[in-house]
Amino acid sequence: MHQIKDGYLFKLIKVDGDLILLRIGSKTIHSIEVALSMSNPPEIILEAVKSYIWELFDCDRELGDFYEVASNDDILKEVVAKYYGLRMICIPDLFEALTWAIMGQQINLTFAYTLKKRFVEQFGENLTIEGETYWLFPDFTKIAHLHVDDLRKLQLTSRKAEYIIGVAKLMARGELSKESLLQKQDYQQVKKSLMSIRGVGAWTADYVMMKCLQFPDAFPIADVGLHQALKNQLGMERKPTIDEIMERSKNWEGWQAYATFYLWRSLYKKTI
DNA sequence: ATCCAGGAACTGT
DNA sequence: ACAGTTCATGGA
DSSP states (O other), rough: OOOOOOOEEEEEEETTHHHHHHHEEEEETTOOOEEEEESSSOOOHHHHHHHHHHTTTTTTTOOOHHHHHTTTOTHHHHHHHTTTTOOOOOOHHHHHHHHHHHHHHTTTTTHHHHHHHHHHHHHOOEEEEETTTEEEOOOOHHHTTTHHHHHTTOOOOHHHHHHHHHHHHHHHSOOOOOHHHHOOHHHHHHHHHHTTTTTTTTTHHHHHHHSSSTTTTOTTOOOOOHHHHHHHHHHSSSSOOOOHHHHGGGTTTOOOOHHHHHHHHOOOOOOO
């Protein structure tokens, strides 16, 4: 879905039917520089690219309050100092966010990435530039027509295949969209709507609200990665219980998604 | 081998 | 509302 090379992030997007490769860089900490594969793009495309980038990195978020909260929190103090400036890396496409969350349920991340790669390379569009191939996440209209067996071949379980095709069908019928979810604008209402979808429980709903709908207070509290990170940060020999996390996260009110994201980041040992 | 993964639906109480 | 069971498969 994306590649990082020479300090640039490459990402393929589709605007108005055109596939456009973005080369995203940042020369100073207060700027983002984007180059397009399309020459002389019209203004309307430039605007679409700008809003995409803005959403991808959650740029409307003012992080001052979060850092204020985190600097007074024993758990967050360290990760915030370490990854200062990190913003939520969002998944603007609702279908991608839901599908990815469903794929990743109850399996290790390595295998989840394998599944996603197979899914994308089987059903997604791609563009090859200078010998490098870039992929677009599959469109829900295409997935809506599939059968469970089509996804079983990729080693998705029958259940997950049903869930993913079900989500695609809901979206294809116009019964589920990012716009309609965002119109609710009340945390519990949005979460309830998401959880009414087969295959979407509390964890997935919160994950999607965090990574796609940009709720800074979304909190996938049952997440095992979060538990692992907390165990590490607190130097515990066991993972914390849900009750313990509820207690310790009281300070994070309003910023649970960012707290979770920074803690997830602490699990990723490889230095970029 | 054994445990467990960035869970959720289903079933029984 | 709540607890236990089933699904399902690769990574470490």
